[in-house]
Amino acid sequence: MNKSELIDAMAASAGITKAAAKLALESFLSSVEGTLKKGGRVSLVGFGSWSVSKRAARDGRNPQTGKTIKIAAKNVVKFKAGAELEGSVNK
Numbered sequence: 665m666n667k668s669e670l671i672d673a674m675a676a677s678a679g680i681t682k683a684a685a686k687l688a689l690e691s692f693l694s695s696v697e698g699t700l701k702k703g704g705r706v707s708l709v710g711f712g713s714w715s716v717s718k719r720a721a722r723d724g725r726n727p728q729t730g731k732t733i734k735i736a737a738k739n740v741v742k743f744k745a746g747a748e749l750e751g752s753v754n755k
Contacts, residue, residue: 700741710748717742 665673667689675685696706700716707713721737745753 708746710746712743712745712749715742715744716740 671682671685671689674680674689675682678685680688696714699706700714703716705713705715716739719738719740722735724733724735725731726733
């Protein structure tokens with residue numbers, strides 16, 4: 665499912681227009697992004713939670729040449745599925 669299909673599904677299930685569903689989805693995504701940028705955590709009970717983790721700088725290898733390269737430190741987003749979501753997927 666891509667973004668436009670999700671908007672269509674949200675509009676149909678909530679009985680709202682596609683424009684309203686698009687606005688709601690974009691608002692949700694920007695709120696999650698803003699919270700994660702500040703280093704916060706977003707948790708939806710039963711669905712899952714998003715958090716930010718720091719990945720340390722490390723050495724890596726270029727697979728074509730075999731040369732050692734430096735990989736910079738960065739923040740990565742992690743998602744952990746909630747119990748209800750995992751249960752519904754594993755039925």
